[in-house]
Amino acid sequence: MPGDPDAPDHAPAGPALPSREALRRFLREAPGRVGKSEIARHFGLGVEQRPALRSLMKALEEEGWVPEAGARPHRGGGTLPEMAALEVFGTDADGEPMARPIRWEGHGRPPLVLMRPERPGQPALAPGERILARVRPLGGGRYEGRTFKRIGGGPARILGVYQEGRIQPTDRRQRSEWSVSPENSGGAEPGELVLAEAMPGGPLGLRPARVVERLGPMDAPRAVSMLCIHAHRIPEHFPPEALAEAERARPIGPEGREDLRALPLVTIDGEDARDFDDAVWAAAEDGGWRVVVAIADVAHYVRPGSALDRAARERGNSVYFPDRVVPMLPEALSNGLCSLRPEEERACLFVEMRFDARGGKTGHRFGRGLMRSSARLTYEQVEAARVALDATLPMAGIEALYGAYAALAAARGRRGTLDLDLPERRVLLAEDGAVRGVVPRQRLDSHRLIEEFMVAANVCAAEELERRRQPLLYRVHERPSDEKLEALRQFLGAMELELPPSDQIHPRHFAGLLEQVADRPEARLVHEMVLRAQSQAAYAPENAGHFGLALARYAHFTSPIRRYADLVVHRALVSGLRLGADGLEEAEAAALEDTAEHITRTERRAAAAEREAVERYLALHMASRVGGMFAARISGVTRFGLFVTLEENGAGGLVPSSSLPDDQWTHEEAAHRLTGRHTRLCFSLGQAVEVRLAEAMPLTGGLLFQLLGGAAPAPGARRGRIRRGPPGGGRPAPARGARPR
Template sequence: MTPAPRSTSIHPGEPLLPNPLRYPKRPFRSMSRGVKRMQPRRAAPDGRRGRGDALPEALVVQITGTDPDGDALARPAAWDKTAGPPPLIHMAPEPRGRPALVPGERVLARLKRIGAGRYEGRTMHRLAEVPGRILGVFRPGHPTARIVPTDRRAKAEWVVPPGEENSAEGGEIVLAEPLPHHRLGLKPARVIERLGNMGDARSVSLIAIHTHDIPEDFPETALAEAARARATRLGRRTDLRGIPLVTIDGEDARDFDDAVFAAADGDGFRLIVAIADVAHYVRPGSALDLAARNRGNSVYFPDRVVPMLPEALSNGWCSLKPMEDRGCLFVEMRIDARGRKLSHSLGRGLMRSAARLTYEQVQQAHERSDELELPLPALYGAFRALLAAREARGTLDLDLPERKVVLDEDGRVASVSPRPRLDSHRLIEEFMILANVAAAEELERHHHPCMYRIHAPPSDEKIEALRSLLATFGIRLAAGKEPHPRDLDRIRRKVAGTPEAPLVNEMLLRSQSQAAYSPDNIGHFGLALARYAHFTSPIRRYADLLVHRSLIRCLKLGKDGVTGEETKHLPDTAEHITATERRAQLAEREAIDR
């Protein structure tokens, strides 16, 4: 990865004072007045926007996420929450050759007001904070040891005074905290935790976790709530225990949050997708809810998972384990022979998974015509119909390979290889997409707020850049109209199997905006869908939990539906969980790339 530019240490929101060794004393008073003018003003006491959201021309801001075009969004780094929602700052793209701004990063920005509560920001300086903790590699030395930060943006090492090493050994990853100091030179730090050797892949995951401030430990109150969880009773739920629903996941999966069933139905198929009823256990405003929202999603590393929910729920009461009763939200759908959805209905049920299957098992059984005592032909028949519907819609299927990292017993990388892409993977994806569409349509039909999964079309600038690059390969992308996903997929198919394919696929990927969460629907360009939401993974995504709560409320399925307060803050929540998703993607990628 390209290292970030040199940065300056600063506490966010504190006065930006110059070096006292370089300036005479007289200008300090006027400069401090100027700095005060850079602090955000508080909102009016009655909560009305007016002068209350006015921001100074220059301000330290924190990147919180991205807009549909992939450009960074920010808010003031120091903002009093009692003053109401912070103004939204749209950051201009970074100059060519400089890394993009990432969620969590803080910069000194020049601001220009572009509307009520909205600003355009341009980076003046990227800031490295004076940390409350330091993650780095321990280097013994005489007379003092040093810590070399793992954060590539950090510009200086730290010295470890004698007696503050905590028995750390050379090459170990350590967590340290700054010590007070009043002299020039490198700053001192104390080792507070030893995390393992730099050559250990498990340490690489810890680096990513600490670098991106991914919460690892749950509050005791959240753990206590999870420990009190008990089995779900039938009550007023629909009894699905007689239906042979099965889970199909990776071999190493532990949290099973979706199960599927299919049967022939005239010329088409009847499908059921059952999803873990996380909303039953994670109530709005509870300690579990606050912890889950803070995390936004689970994060997956080669050697560990940082879950959104405590294991008592994620691998326990919420996981759809075989032959155990579990609460669920389900959607029953009927499709015709061409994969078009004819009808759907949603409900709250009690299910019992008939089997825990892996993708490899299902693929092999299908190829051998071995039914595993389960109706696999119907599942694959419905899958082929759904593929026909996808083809008719004209989606963009880049299908980029994922990497699988295998560790040995000592935590070292044993192998890195592309993950196989099987029809069984695509089968589950198509079932989940259809269920997600049904959830979004149901909420829209009831005029109920929904946390949509949106994907904007590529911007005109990106399409022009793509058109120019494709021309160098002799590939024509018609001008004068906004391309449909099928136009881009046609190009992908044209180059498939050629030496140019990897580069063209990369160009197509870079032309796309980033998918995001929003309560305002603009459709999903890549999937060629008018409405779409995430409904099928509430164990590992907070967005799905919100969609479950919305369905519970609008369909009157219980008293644990979405609250008015949650609905009011959907825009802020959308921004937050989009940012945590970006954070997870960056951390996961860094752990593999290292």
């Protein structure tokens, strides 16, 4: 099909080459080992199409699909197949490569594969390389791997700090440094953040590398976000042709659009919001409520197949850091013509919704309009205005917004949804970029108001596109897996809390559980454990419902400035409602499955980068408090130590097993507990402890703590005497008969 990105440039005569998704589906469903012959026979391909098929299979190999070896990507359970596609991500303490599955859809974290040394004369594996490997289990979620074939990955990227002929990696999983000869330093100065690539080297000594880009001093104010951008390979610069298209964009008039300029729509966002793509208005009507949600008409400016469209799809979404945003669209659009600034005319797509007094929707309609925001309000302003009746704000409009929200919130309560209250952390920066503090963001009723209106608009978009039989990117969130529910039950059992059987689980059961612990000190931990039990939300062209919101159908419509999924939904609405010639094209519709997979990956990439940036800023902030004592709770229990989270600011770090009381520790994985054989002390998930900050590492974002107090006796045991390890967190001598930890 013309425009299909999976089609070869010069397709030969005969049956069409399968798309990547069709080939993936066949590999998933094939009962046994398959190769090129089985694939060609299944799709009716001739000999002349074998070269194109090989190219397609090569591309899938690099994604982790390995058809020619007869091994398919791992799709569930908790074990790896005998032959697996792996990516090397670092080295262990002895400098040996560590790898993980390229694609992992099992439960929990991907297993660790310890690679055996390469054969003499072969270049060592470097981070970033992809391989096929024969693996065998070692126990405890670890595997031993032997390289069968290298399948790409190119020169390994190394992000680190240059120091006099060496590079110290910023990724805490890469424990070994790299050597850099003077001719390969690229002029880097000591203390600079650099990008480098691995070079061939021998089996002994540090692996050699070559600096390919200097990113500036590591102690510069913007270094943390720059580091995260490069570590996660987030596209930072727009192609010149995309920038040129954005600069050529112009405002539009009311022709062919519904005139909403007299409607007093307002935007409500955070104080530090950088783009404004939704505006709201509400009024009481016939015993119920009329609500309008207007969204920036990005589809008018970003046409399918354009340079802007290609750049937006590649990014998938905007990425937000404490000191900057990496936008999905160039600034001329994201902060200009597609930002709903007050008192400026803007093109929009809108949905007008009507609800009865109980919050039940009685109707909706979509349209393309021209609007003018009457005010740019913040959540704090709106909340304060509601309490203090601030006459400087449009109070009649605000009261109506809260009235409509109350009705929608009541309907949500009856529906029974999952509402996790985990405070988001906000990094406060000074003018010079120094960290002033890290504080939880307040979650006000004004936040919930906007959330309810956006959810209602998103549901309307899904319903409208289904009704008009248009292609649709759903936002899906499946119910938790039975394995995750069972793990959660075991954790809750220690607190004498229960959940119903898996086949009866509903979001309201989680809501009831959270109500039970609302006043208990473990409330935050229970929220976190319930969150961990949930499936990850994703985009898909097939509907699987939204478990967390207890909705049968859901799509993303309200943020096309920062999410490509919403732009696709806008185009589908334009096509289905015949609102213009810039709707969803046939080639786009055919590629929705690939688009869904891609933007799900970019969304998770962005979330990981944003989370890592906050962790690094926290480490930077905590560096001045080394030696300080803190109240904390155990948030993770592993064989190699305890993860703790500080009550003060949510900073998390590791208490290594080497700093625990000298004992033989048994890791009870199902119970999330470490128990000492001799002391009979016990460390359990959620337990309150006191810790001392031993080390803060802004370079890697890591924090190390030492335990000061809080050990509890094991169930049924008397408290034993704590035998401390040596000062400074060194490894104590093992107890008699203790096995290595």
